[in-house]
Amino acid sequence: MRTPVTNPKPPSSNPLGWGLQRKLIVSMLLVGVVPLLLGLGMAFLRGSKEIQVVSGESFQALATEAARKLDLLVAEEVARTSRIAVHPEIIQQLERHRDLLQSGDKRVSPAAITQQRTSWAARDPVAVRAITENSTALLLRGFYAGSQSESDLLLPQVVRAATKKLFVTDVQGNLFAALTTSPGFAHADSPWWKGTYNKGVGQLFIEDLHFDEQAKTYVFSISLPIMDSLRYEVVGVLHRVIDAKEFFSPSTHPIRFGKTGHVMLIDSRGTVLSCPILPTGVRLSDLALIPKVTGREPGWVTADSDGHGGQGTAIIGFALLPETSRATNGSVENGAWHTFVWQSSDELFAPIRHLMLWMLILASVALCLLATLGYFAASRIVTPVRRLQEAARLIGRGELQEPINIHTGDELEELAVEFNRMHTQLEAAFAGLSTQVEEKTQEVQYLQKSTDQVLDAVPTPIIMIDQQGLIQYMNRASRDTLHAQAEDWSSRPLFDVLPIDDEHRQALRRDLRLVEAGMPVVPPPADRDQAPKEARDPLNQALSPAPPSLRRELRIGPHLYHYEWFPLEGRSGAGKRFGLVLRDTTDESRLQDQLIQAEKSGSLDVLTAGIGHELNNPLFGILGLGEAIQEEGDLARAKGYAQDIVGHGRKMAAIIRDFTGVAARESKSQRIPVDVTAQLEQALAIVQTSHECLGLNVQKHYVAVSPVTALPDQLRLAFINVLTNAIQAMNGQGDLWLTTEEQDDMVTIRIRDNGPGIPKQHLGKVFDPFYTTKGQGEGSGLGLTVAQRLIKKFGGEIRLESPEGQGTTCVMTLPADKSGVRKEEPCVSS
Template identity: 60%
Template sequence: MKASSVEPASSTRGWRLRTKLIVSMLLVGIVPLLVGLGMAFWQGSREINEVSGESFKALATEAARKLDILIGDEISRTARIASDPLIIKELERRRDVVQNQSASAATAAEDQRAKWDSADPVTVKTITENPIAGLLHEYYTGARSEPGEIIPQVVRGATKMLFVTDVQGHLAAALTTKPKFDNGGTAWWKGAYNKGVGQLYIEDVYFDNLADTYVFSISMPIMDSLRYEAVGVLRRVIDAKEFFAPSTHPIRFGKTGHVMLIDSRGIVISCPILPTGVSLSDASLVPLVTPRQPGWTDAPSDGHGGRSASIIGFAPLPETSRNTNGSLELGSWHTFVWQSSDELFGPIRHLLTWMTVFALIAMALLATLGYLAATRIVTPVRQLQQAAQSIGRGELRQTIQIKTGDELETLAEEFNRMNRQLEAAFAGLTDQVTLKTQEVQYLRESTDQILDAVPTPILIIGDDESVQYVNRTGREAFDLANSDLKSPRLFEILPLGTSQQQQIRRELLGLTARAPAEPAAGTETESDTTPVLRDPLAPQLNQDAEDHRAELQLGDHLYRYQWFRVSGRPGEADRVGLVLRDTTEESRMQENLIQAEKSGSLGILTAGIGHELNNPLFGILGLGEAIQEEGDLGRAKSYAHDIVQHGRRMASIIRDFTGVATRESSDQRQTVPLERELDLALATLAVGMDISALTIERCYAGDTCVNASPDQLRQALSNILLNAVQAMRGRGLLRLTTVTTGATASVTITDSGPGIPKQHLSKIFDPFFTTKGQGEGSGLGLTVARRIIRKFGGDIRLESVEGQGTSCVISFPVHPRSASSKEVSCTVSDTRVMSQP
């Protein structure tokens, strides 16, 4: 067997298979293990969360019930004070005095308010030591409490203000001098008095400047002896922290667990940690813990400044919330049960630690077992690897001996069979190599024949600008058949100027520097481009007229060239090919075509100027003849004025055709009444021809305005009217109509002439096309009219029925000054229209 040059594989590759087997066994064992442990941890965490959450929910519900009872007892005590007969009788007397002496009572109340605000001793004594105040003091101290009722000292100490107002909200009695005298405009008084109907009103927690603390209040209406209407309001202002602390602060669990009371805004009412009046640190937590029903939630924060996840139980105070601000939805109080995350999730973290330890032990066992199993597999595989290397070198002399009783033993037998077959196959390999060499030689000769048959020069160029191949057409074109050059350079074959040589070198360098996988370069390369002034009448035949064209001038011949890539032989770099195409005759034909286009464009331009100047010129001639015979000086001045107008129109036409009007179009446009310009165009037409036999019918929408140049618009209308009058040969009905529809103004010029044949309608706007006889028209009137109308944003179309007449419909964008809907006025005239000055 012939030896090969295959290098022996590294012996360390056997460890790669062993590593893969170990990793595979680890994955097979660890993935189910980790999934099982993860499921167990997830289930355990969920159950711990649910147990903790339900416990917090129950604790919050029980705390809410106790606080509801506490507030209910305080409401009951306040209601007993408000139903005291002596207080009711005194307030009824005050009400009767106010009703009988309204004016004097108002004055007295204003005087008493001023004295109260100035701490007048007499007034203060009158309010704080009157009979109602005495009764309030007895209730406050418990002297008038019911038998067996014990008023907690904390309730007595939490009451910061206790006072009574009359039906006007004026202070009637108080225990201290803190209350304001006039309370009729406050929210709590309006809520409790309720327009005389009366209702319980509990005010949300707020900071009271008079009490200098956060308080809430219980306002109770005092009804008359018949329980028909309210005769006053009893208000108790209570320190929120002192009132609720004895009920909420003792409820503790664990090291940090506690119960707090908040309102629906997230304001703390009572908490062992947070001060009363502050908001929860996380505003997004408020809607999670203030629903209508008790519950618990996995919160993103703990509401006490911590940002870790937490479990929070909550429950509303239903009875209290029903009276807070008079609305359960907008004002409600809730208990808030919380425990720090470290303490709450401690059992879960402990569970995770033990599960991690168990997983590590399991991974170590799996890795040990995987190593032992992989060793039993890798050893015979390594023997097969060494045998394969020997076969590659042609050195295998002994058969492979593997006795494992499985697929590895079968694979060793296949290796032995393959070795014997290779020895037999190498014997006939030399003959096949000879046949392949002959086949390659045939393909090379066929390729040369194909390239020689191509009628354009083709060059193959190497990296050093050496020409490695030229086809037969190229050898004949560049006279290389008798050349002595063995390996000619590119620019020895192509005698180019310096600038073209630099261009070709840049392109060639760019192609050879590209990756072989890139597509072959086209005919264009990146180069500096400079704007070139071009003849406006010269047509642009293709995009290459302005962009860079890949052309080379070689003597009298002009060549277009294109690059292509040629794949190199194995181990060699790719080469670049160049295809040249002689375009000398093509370029000459193109230049002749451009000159013909220029001549045709100049003819159209000249004919257009002549056509447009004829109409005003005929008007000037007619008016000049009229002036010669006119004896009336006023009429002669009118004719002279019209001659000046025609002259200006001719100047405008010249500016328009020479390009000046295009540059000044933005300055010439103005608001033009469409009906006036239509009449002026008709008057101008009447100067140069006889229209006395025409019947002219006008149906105008009113003052229809468009944005245009008056002279050019009149010129377009004159051309259209001239065609209509000539079609009727001066006799018939000419109808002029203007209509405004939405944002569009339309002009319709209808004649009763013979109409236009159907086969001519599609060509009626083409330059020099006319249906008139020889010498009657140039065929440019409608062409110019359409160009002017479209310049001002309008459009024009013809509708004709042969034998019945023609209608020309012109539409413009209507100017905002025109009304969207106008009355149409119609007039009929059968007399000659005179020229207007």
């Protein structure tokens, strides 16, 4: 049990007692040596800094100069090697070989090449002589060893000794000429050959340091393209393998300063190409040092290791070989060579360490004096302060069990009393705080994990971005849709990850700006329905996505997505965040197109049946009158027959004219103000023509209504589908009510029948595609689906009211067109 806190008595006002202020004054007088130590320390640090700066700048300058010389050395060797790459005889021989390959000559057929490769691998004398003793090989030998005729190609002795391989390949990467039998035959898959060939364009390629198994040493290579005589395309590749140590050591080893200072050459991986201490091919011992000394600009760094196995502060100068690095592996980013200038830290900091030794001796004397004179201050001041410090630490961890008891008779005692009082108050105030914090933390973690699981379970892609457009979160559906891994999308711009075209990207950005500004996302006004639609093959259904500027849709691969932006609450000071939801509407769009096409086909069947029914009677009359004219001798009576034939023909023309509006191609139609009553009448006439309606009683209640903006044939098709369902429900016998009215800028059309009605369990499904209550073969289940789509297309709504056993009422509402078209007089009939 915790011991209760007892407040000690306040200190007495003893005039002989020393207060804390006096104690501090005396202590500061006793420790007067501190400024001396501080001054000496500052001098030491400043001197060390100056030595580092001067040495670093010197090393940087030395590294830059060494890099320049090595760059020139490599450039001279590249220029010396390039002389043979432009030798006319070698070019002519490679061109002839290329022409044989292109002409399909059997001497260079795939079978012949395979045989040659096998013979070379077996070191067949004939195959070896064909490659090592041809005219190109002789030119290479003259370049390597020197001759009277090729004296300008003579290699220096050091370079000649460093060269391990020298050979030429043809345009297919096969060995064409070589000095020795050490090269392989096929090189088309080698990185150096691909980099030099460069798709037939050709470029210099310096292969990075690697170990050559045949030469048993670390080498690098210089590869040059051999261009044709027109300098148009590559006809071969010249490849030269050079021992890195023998090539660079004459240039790097003589550069020495002090006992240990030297220059070395490394690549961007930290692998040593040339060093007086480290063997070629090993990497720097400290991997963390490599990125510091392989920068693209010359410089110097202070490191905790020297790269040679030693630990401690080291100063290193470095510089890039720009021209050589640009040709290494094709770019500076993929491979680069750097000079590395270093001196042992023992040698470098020896002067400052001597100074530090004398400073330590002086400081030791001062510390001894300070320890002797400060003993009393430590016993009277430091000990109580340490107890207070330990008590404060225990209070912070909630582990203080006993009250602080300090009896010094000064301000430290009063401070201990305040510590005890503070501890009591904190213990009372935060008694249950740790439990609450733990519970809240667990609850937040649970909510975060639950949210992630819920979002991953949603099949709809959801993406969250910050105000800069960088992706912050993608659920599993969006990652699967975009085939994105965590390292691919995290903190990347959304518009770089989405595989969409510029038009869709602009539409997506525009909607994001509207959401960010708090404005409603509305498609821009466009004459969408005035432009003719491209005719499509009814037997080859395909999606016809609308332009992104008119519909909020995106196409990602073969799928069509409807997108929606929404704002998100961000953390305090973190800026706004936004969410993007993608809903796959591919099947929905394809199904809608198929429904329209299927209903059109059904409507064409109805149209064909109606035309046949209406044309049969006048056609039979024309045939009968024609036969009567052939046998009639009375001219007057024959003229009468002819007049009857003309009348029947005009009747047929009128029938055809009435039906052509249904079959007109939608691609030639435009939305215009349409008289609803007239279209309803035409639909009724078409349905009555194609169905048996002898017992049908039609009652019409029309009033003058405003036109609606629609396509006449499609609006008529919607009426035909509803009327057909009503007549079929009554089997062609019964009462049919047609009503039009206008209220609140909406035109309402009601079509009611007195059939058996629709059962309640079926009423909610009648608009579903292919759903029908008729028997098999009696209906397609598409009529009301297409009617609903067409009415909604023109901005309207359609619904069914069907008390079971009391008939069915179809109510269609369309927005009225108030553009100034005058209403017709109401027509009421029965």
